[in-house]
Amino acid sequence: MIKKFFSRLKKSTELKIDEGDNNTDISVQENNEIELNESIEVIEKEEIVKIEEEIVKKDENKSDDIERVKEIEDENEETEICEEDSEEEDIQQEKQIDEEFILNAKIKRGKNIKVIDIYTYEEQVFKTHKECSRKLKIAEDYIIENLKFGYTDYLGESITYLSKELQVNDNSNYLESNKSPLEKFNYLHDKIFTAKISQNKREDILSNEKIEPIKMHYKFESIDYEYNEYFEKYKSIIKRGGKKKIELVDKNGEVIEIFKSLDECATYLNKDKQEISDMLKYKETKVGRREIRYSLRNI
Structure with a gap:
């Protein structure tokens, strides 16, 4: 764009020289051309410097953006690692609690x-x-x-x-x-x-x-592996509080009665509530020829 402008300026100068006194020394034209070319070079250099500065500035901004993105990614990665470590720690702690409970239950069962x-x-x-x-x-x-x-x-x-x-x-x-x-x-x-x-x-x-x-x-x-299987099946019921539905079944596993709570089951069997709770917790579930068990049905 700058070159086009000075090109037109150069032609205009040439025309003015031609229309003027034909006896004017040709050196005037040459000097004008030299000055014009020098001006063009100066402006071009300034423009180039300006463009280079803008490029450098953009590169710096781009570099800053890349660095910031990397910082955010590193922060997110650290957060994810912390969350994963915390989750793994919780899993291991829960596993240890379960193992201690199972061992104590096995000791209780003897x-x-x-x-x-x-x-x-x-x-x-x-x-x-x-x-x-x-x-x-x-x-x-x-x-x-x-x-x-x-x-x-x-x-x-x-x-x-x-x-x-x-x-x-x-x-x-x-x-x-x-x-x-x-x-x-x-x-x-x-x-x-x-x-x-x-x-x-x-x-x-x-x-x-x-x-x-x-x-x-x-x-x-x-080597009481029977309890491992029992705990795995009823783990969520054993560990939680609240009401627990109980079933009374015959020797063939057919349901005879369904109780909505430990209290209701204890009253029906004429036993203490804690006794019923321990029977179910430690899989000592025989009641004569029948058996009680946690119900997996929704209350």
Whole structure:
């Protein structure tokens, strides 16, 4: 556009020179052309510089936009990673809670246990914890200690003895306490030296072999897979509160009665509500020749 303008200007100048005095020195025309060309070059250079500055500015803006987009993408990616980590953490926590519940339920049921001798690796399987306890001549609490806490030695006898001798009033079972058996054991041992008892009594306690754990050589594994299947089927009902519909079925699985709540079922069977709740929670559902079960129908 600039070139066209100066082209016209050049022609106009030439015409004026032609129409003027023919005797004018031709050098005037040449000088005019030189000045005109120089002006064109100056303006062209200025225009080029201006265009280059605009391009640089656009590139800078484009670079800023790209950088900002990258920052936003990085922020979004970090947010997604945090959300995924949080979700995975929640899943793992929920899984751990379920595993603890299942283990406690299996202990409550006391069925199907495998015993492994830690020295010979010999394995034995028993249908119930009671049978295992009787045949191996070990306390049932020892089985529970090992299943829940992994202890090889048995602490229960020492805890029971020291609690009685030191008159530590604790009505709850030590296995259901908020302290682990080892914490309870250490607490009672410290108590020997701080309790308000006679020196003779203290010496008697310290000389009694019952203050030490019983050395054992078994470890146990619950193989009560029946409950795993039961929990998986009724998990959502077991874990939630509110009303739970119950069905009473015969030996063939045919529904005899449907109850809209635990209270209604307990009243019908003439049992305590908590008993009905525990029966369903731990799959101890036999009622004579019949059976109760959670209903999967909508209430």
